[in-house]
Amino acid sequence: MATKTDIVIAGAGIAGLWLFNRLKREGYSVLLLEKDSIGCGQTIASQGIIHSGLKYAFAGQVNALARSISAMPDLWRAALRGDGPVDLSAAKVNASSQYLLIPPGFMGGLIGLVAKKTLGGNVHELPAAQWPQALRQTGFSGTVIFMDEPVLDVAAALHALAAAHPDAIRKADILHDAEFVIGANGAIDYLNLGGQAITAKRYIFTAAAANRPLAEKLGHAAGLETQARPLLMGLMHNAPCELYAHCVGPSDKPVMTITTHRAADGSLVWYLGGGVAERARDSSPGDVYRAAREALGKYMPGIDLSRVQWSTLPIDRIEGKSAASGHLPDTPVIHAAANALYCWPTKLTFAPMLTEKILEKFAAEGIRPSAPQADWSFLPPCPFTQTPWDTARWTAAASA
Numbered sequence: 001m002a003t004k005t006d007i008v009i010a011g012a013g014i015a016g017l018w019l020f021n022r023l024k025r026e027g028y029s030v031l032l033l034e035k036d037s038i039g040c041g042q043t044i045a046s047q048g049i050i051h052s053g054l055k056y057a058f059a060g061q062v063n064a065l066a067r068s069i070s071a072m073p074d075l076w077r078a079a080l081r082g083d084g085p086v087d088l089s090a091a092k093v094n095a096s097s098q099y100l101l102i103p104p105g106f107m108g109g110l111i112g113l114v115a116k117k118t119l120g121g122n123v124h125e126l127p128a129a130q131w132p133q134a135l136r137q138t139g140f141s142g143t144v145i146f147m148d149e150p151v152l153d154v155a156a157a158l159h160a161l162a163a164a165h166p167d168a169i170r171k172a173d174i175l176h177d178a179e180f181v182i183g184a185n186g187a188i189d190y191l192n193l194g195g196q197a198i199t200a201k202r203y204i205f206t207a208a209a210a211n212r213p214l215a216e217k218l219g220h221a222a223g224l225e226t227q228a229r230p231l232l233m234g235l236m237h238n239a240p241c242e243l244y245a246h247c248v249g250p251s252d253k254p255v256m257t258i259t260t261h262r263a264a265d266g267s268l269v270w271y272l273g274g275g276v277a278e279r280a281r282d283s284s285p286g287d288v289y290r291a292a293r294e295a296l297g298k299y300m301p302g303i304d305l306s307r308v309q310w311s312t313l314p315i316d317r318i319e320g321k322s323a324a325s326g327h328l329p330d331t332p333v334i335h336a337a338a339n340a341l342y343c344w345p346t347k348l349t350f351a352p353m354l355t356e357k358i359l360e361k362f363a364a365e366g367i368r369p370s371a372p373q374a375d376w377s378f379l380p381p382c383p384f385t386q387t388p389w390d391t392a393r394w395t396a397a398a399s400a
Helices: 014-025 054-060 064-069 072-081 108-119 154-163 208-217 285-299 348-365
Strands: 007-010 030-034 093-095 098-102 123-125 143-147 169-171 179-182 188-193 196-199 202-205 226-228 231-237 245-247 256-262 268-273 309-315 318-320 333-337 340-344
Touching: 007 014, 014 030, 014 154, 014 348, 072 348, 093 256, 202 208, 208 318, 208 333, 208 340, 231 285, 256 285, 285 309, 318 333, 318 340, 333 348, 340 348
Parallel strands: 007 030, 007 202, 030 169, 098 245, 202 340
Antiparallel strands: 098 143, 123 143, 179 188, 188 196, 226 318, 231 268, 231 309, 245 256, 256 268, 333 340
């Protein structure tokens, strides 16, 4: 006898977990599978920024991506209050807002004006007297624009999303250890896992880099295109203060994006993305350290780097391919094949939008809850992943 469920999801990152929680609330029987640990890979590597699209207004430019993202922070805030269709009230934010740091003479007022007029929201230039004390200590001089964008504690969010239904989140490597039985029309009839057959109405893959190999294994790859945008993120240990900021440069990407995190020992870590991280993942870590030092010297000359330790985190960002090759897609990407969906949220902030798109498909196809909640104890439980700052190997303070 097969174990029946409504939906099988593979990939317990933010996209899979958000979808899992929403479906559970709607009454679906759902099994969420993860080959490694909850949140591993691209999710835990995220800086946790719930973008509103404001950073894409650099140099007065506002694009389709910015408009797509602009509604996301309100959805996340509702979830964090416990008022949304997904309950994140047990999670927390590291910061309720961020800043654009714009060098002198770089048309900071124009950027703020365009962002506010086009995207709305609470966007305004901060007078120097209202700058946070931490920013004043850095030696920054220029324009500071307030950005009403929260920064999520990603690890806390993962725990919050997994807490309600832990018995239905199980560990299994379906790419290598599962046997899929495919019907004549290309649909998945069932999968064998843990010595048992599992049937579902829909199989949804939110496994990022594993999505394409899974589609190839199941004969679903026709028309599926992905793109890789690697990163080598920087980590700076013994950071001088808490700061959440985008350092604006001449392009539509920040020179550096800074978020602050606390390691297990309580020390501060700056997690550095943006331009300093935009390089091949196998690049020399020294390239990241030099780029970060150069950016900090330009934007924050008052920071003492003598005690700083460094590390890097290589990331393989894999996503559905955009129409313009190499550019970030404007929305989540879904590839449908028979009774399977291969999904990429594109950015962490788009997880709610991806779920809504999937629910729209379910409504159009008449996929409704019907299977009883199943017992998944024949599969092992899935552990949580660790944060990059708690697994990093740091340089000596003066050696980077």
